[in-house]
Amino acid sequence: MELYKKINLHSHTFRCKHAQGNVADYIEEGIRNGMQVLGISDHTPFPEPRDTGIRMELEELPEYISEIESAQKKYQNIRILKSLECDYTKEFISFYKEMKENYHLDYLIGSVLFFL
Numbered sequence: 001m002e003l004y005k006k007i008n009l010h011s012h013t014f015r016c017k018h019a020q021g022n023v024a025d026y027i028e029e030g031i032r033n034g035m036q037v038l039g040i041s042d043h044t045p046f047p048e049p050r051d052t053g054i055r056m057e058l059e060e061l062p063e064y065i066s067e068i069e070s071a072q073k074k075y076q077n078i079r080i081l082k083s084l085e086c087d088y089t090k091e092f093i094s095f096y097k098e099m100k101e102n103y104h105l106d107y108l109i110g111s112v113l114f115f116l
Helices: 023-032 058-074 090-102
Strands: 037-043 079-087 107-111
Touching (some): 023 058, 058 079
Parallel strands (some): 037 079
16 A cells, blocks of 8 residues: 655635635645645535535536646646535535546545534
């Protein structure tokens, strides 16, 4: 089993509306800092317009995935993982599973951002 020294599995790009930079910006900074594994994990869009101030819109998802996949091909000296951070909402669990399968995500991050 290969062990890594520097790993970051929780990073957000500008699409989350509370971070700056694109996928390449994070990768290049990670490389400068000796990162060996970087997971890009923006907040999952909901299937309906909701909480759009902290997450990408559903229509942005294909471009987000494409940007990560392009970076995986370009940057060979760092392992780049494709992910999403999912706010725990019982009604969207099957949606999250579908997203993981359809977009071939490496992992999902579970979070609780809101208490109703």
